Amino acid sequence: MALDKTIHSAFARATGPENVIDDPVRCRAYECDGLTGYRVVPDLVLLPRDAAAVAAAVRVCAEHGVAFVARGAGTGLSGGALPVADGVVISLSRLRRILEIDPVNRRAVIEPGVTNLEITAAAAPHGLYYAPDPSSQQVCTIGGNVAENSGGAHCLKYGFTTNHVLATEVVLPDGSIVTFGGDSPEQAGPDLRGVFVGSEGTLGITTKITVRLLPTPETVRTLLADFPSIGAAGDVVSDIVAAGIVPAAVEMMDTLAIEAAEQAVHAGYTVGVAAALVVELDGPVEECEVQFDQVKRICDRHGCTRLHIAGSAEERAAIWRGRKAAFAAVGRISPDYFVQDGVVPRTRLGEVLDRIAAMGKAAGLRVANVFHAGDGNLHPLVLYNAAAGETERAERLSAQIAELCVELGGSLSGEHGIGTDKACSMPKMFSRDDLAVMQRVRDAFDPDGLCNPGKVLPTPRLCGERPGPYRPHPLEEAGVIERL
Template identity: 70%
Template sequence: MTLLESDPATRHKVFLETLRAYLRPEAVITDPTALRTYECDGLTGFRVVPTAVVLADSTDDVRRAVAACREFAVPYVARGAGTGLSGGAMPTADGIVISLQRMRRITGIDAENLSARVQPGVTNVDISKAAAPFGLHFAPDPSSQQVCTVGGNVAENSGGAHCLKYGFTVHHVLEVEVVLPDGSAVRLGGVNREQVGFDLLAAVIGSEGTLGIVTEVVVRLVRNPATVHTLCADFPSITAASEAVTRIIAAGIVPAAIEMMDALAIEASEAAVGAGYSLDTAAALIVENDGPAAESFVEFLAVEQICRDSAATKIRIAQDATERAIIWRGRKAAFAAVGRISPDYIVQDGVVPRTRLGEILQRIADMADEAGLRVANVFHAGDGNLHPLVLYSEAEGQLHRAEELSREIAELCVEMNGSLSGEHGIGTDKACSMPRMFSESDLEAMWRLRQALDPEGLCNPGKLLPTPRLCGEKPGIYVPHPLEVTGDIERF
């Protein structure tokens, strides 16, 4: 009898011993209380406690952990700061977590070639801080950039407020080192930016950790703009604000950012940070233009006039960097601030053509009324990337309704010629909705790529692509069977 054919308890014991031998005893966490820290990411409604957690310090640590998992057929998931919002870092009950939080070194800034070499546990904002003395910054700026890691940015192809002009993570990654499911480490892409052959780098970015674990990233840096102009405009309705967005882009102006917040989001943000937003407005647009002084100023004047022509009731123009930071603080705090007005909430993520913003926001409002729930909206209006926040109370039994509404909103985006996700990923949250966006042959092509690299299916299983188990039995909080409650059956 082989070890894999032995009883589960023996196999698990030997696996943990092997992990400790391959790494270091202190690098393997098995304490049940400590493991609870890793049971979910930012999608907190569903939780699974892993059997162990590996605290990796290096690429070699990751390789050894993956090799052990392959040897014992144990599934694994890579995890950074755990700020993801789609369940992409949720473990499986029989698997382990490979934490990259300790891999947080910036190993080089190449100012001449506008790049930085970093480990995956480096926070998004720390790259910009390290590049600041050279007049450079890392353009992707998720709202969680103070804590989210670049490894997670690569996994989800994160964007942020300024992705309208500067693009997503995929536009700012030159090279990655990735540990494949066979335990080998390979480099994809290159710092010279011109590559031949298959673009496997692009395949890894946004693959949500299903093709391998990224252990080093060379990111592209951009020069700080010469000037920045920012305004916050109030509108009497979401429709009016949406029309202003369309008119700005139609005028040939591409601001660095165009963000929208509705009344509920403003209420929450003001309660949390007091950024000076109007509490009596239906919607607010934050528009920022940057670039060469003359060009940026002319475009900013045009944006201001378009807002006035679109029925803006008030326009607040940042007079200096401090006031600009205050305006952005209110926007960046909005997700977390919603906890001020609701005990629980789900952050959804989808994309629609920006010309249909007013239409979908009205439909979302109607769907929320029908479900008896509230939805706050704060999102990247410039590229139609919605972030509806479905507010609910688990204590009042509203979780199921909230999940259904959240799923329906995501699928509505597809119905309106959009996408299930703009930057938060699919994870476990929307894997079962993938057939709404992709044909059977599309999904089969994705499966073939995944199986070519991970034939055993151990690398972040149950994520991104639909599987019968995932869609038939969603993992999460265990609910006892009625016969178990009465004592007629037992759970083993």
């Protein structure tokens, strides 16, 4: 049942009528996030301009029992920002101010609509930067990063979003405003900041974030190495870590991912090679030089067929452009694809990649692999053709890959979140008691279940009738009826 005019008017008063979208065509732009296979058109989209308007909108939701979903840039890949039918989307895209850069205390205060890369750009004149760097960092926003506890290529050395957020101002589901955390990394009492970061928008909406800034490294050394097999590249990763070296990043791409990236950005990768590693070290000059020589020797020992060392900032940027373009670039070699996100122990990388290849072959589908090899965070991309009726097979294979990661001692997600996509797989990783405790925490924040419902935790509705890829009714295919 659509929201009535009284509720529409209440939202208009809360945010200003010019900040309410009720046109179904315009609302359709918010029907999904980066996981485009699942779509729900919201009844309303709200575009508040400040924290007070966000809180006022949430109070209207609480008063009238309206479900709401917070949304940043919509780059998430797990359906975490999927709208709720007859609910509202609260977009934070207009909360875009950088409120403070504090070089003395090495921190920044920003609103949730600021993009990840804008933080570093603002801090750079002070010799500082923001370390977490998702591949979508040019467009993804810090509010979404907080919701998903995003990582990025450099999380091996520097950690995830939670390691860099000092405090977050939050609008709770009753419309009250609180602050979790403070100016220092450690606070007395329960770590509510830690509970909130990574809660995928199910506990409230962040409206202001204080993040740590780090000094720009003295030097950075980057190499791109080709290998005749995935196994050889995986052995290099293990040997680097065993040598006591902690690179800033270790990334791996397979043949399909390299082919797609080269078609898209021409970064200088070798098309047709079985695997490529991007290894980056940063820190003091002397330390980097010694460790970089060790890394080169390890690569040679495992049959490296080409070793390209970035000789300039431009060459380093080209190498990273190839890696960070991989997800979007896969669209050049497949009409449709699912991006999966799971974690396995580093020692089982070879095993899991062999199993994924076998599963893809059995399903008759190709799987491209690009991932954070240093911490075992996989991003298999299941390629399929929806027009050829391959959607259900691809969806099933994607879920099986996530659950395989759990079977091998890992987890369902490293940084993309559970969202809608993997909620039904949660019992594969957590016991009934574990899930009950999570639900109790969620209920403590949101007793009425209005804040991003249907995400993360499995429910009978979600797992029995969850929103999925649109499948036309037989009468529609016959031309008797049409979809509106």
